[in-house]
Amino acid sequence: MNSGIILFLIGFAISGFHWIGIVLAGAGLSFFGRSIKTKVLYGTVAGVMIWFAFVAYTLSIGIYDKVTQTGTLFNLSIFLSIVVGGASGLITAYQTDYR
Numbered sequence: 001m002n003s004g005i006i007l008f009l010i011g012f013a014i015s016g017f018h019w020i021g022i023v024l025a026g027a028g029l030s031f032f033g034r035s036i037k038t039k040v041l042y043g044t045v046a047g048v049m050i051w052f053a054f055v056a057y058t059l060s061i062g063i064y065d066k067v068t069q070t071g072t073l074f075n076l077s078i079f080l081s082i083v084v085g086g087a088s089g090l091i092t093a094y095q096t097d098y099r
Contacts, residue, residue, distance in 0.1 A: 002031070003031065004029060004030075004031030004032055006028070007024055007027060007028030008024075008025050008028030008029050008046060009028070010028075011023065011024025011026070011027070011028055012025050012046075012049070015050045015053070016053075016057075019084065022046070022047055022050055022080075022084045022085050022088065023084060023091075025046040025047075025049075025050060025088075026042075026043030026044075026046040026085040026087075026089050026091075027043070027088045028046070029042040029043060029045060029089070030042045030043045030088070030089035030090075030093075033089065033092070036090070036093050039090065039092060039093050040086050040087075040089040041086075042089055043085045043086045043087070043089020043090070044082055044086040044089065045085070046085045046088075046089075047081040047082045047085020047086060047088075048085070050081050050085065051077065051078055051081040051082070054077065054081070
């Protein structure tokens with residue numbers, strides 16, 4: 001199994017408890033990118049997936065309406081998951097040898 005998938009899964013599991021999970025998940029998916037643009041894109045995709053998991057969790061326990069009524073905090077959850085995920089895609093951008 002690829003180390004990127006393992007890192008993504010660990011980050012996805014940790015993201016329910018701490019924001020560092022978003023960083024680990026974004027870095028894990030960014031291993032599959034060939035350029036800086038695709039690495040940032042894959043990191044952003046990881047952030048979006050984590051945010052959708054957050055929405056699914058709030059729907060499953062029945063507090064989605066209360067969460068959306070917080071307004072700015074709900075928008076901040078979207079913004080931070082996408083920005084932190086995209087920025088964490090740059091963690092693996094130092095690699096230049098793609099053999």
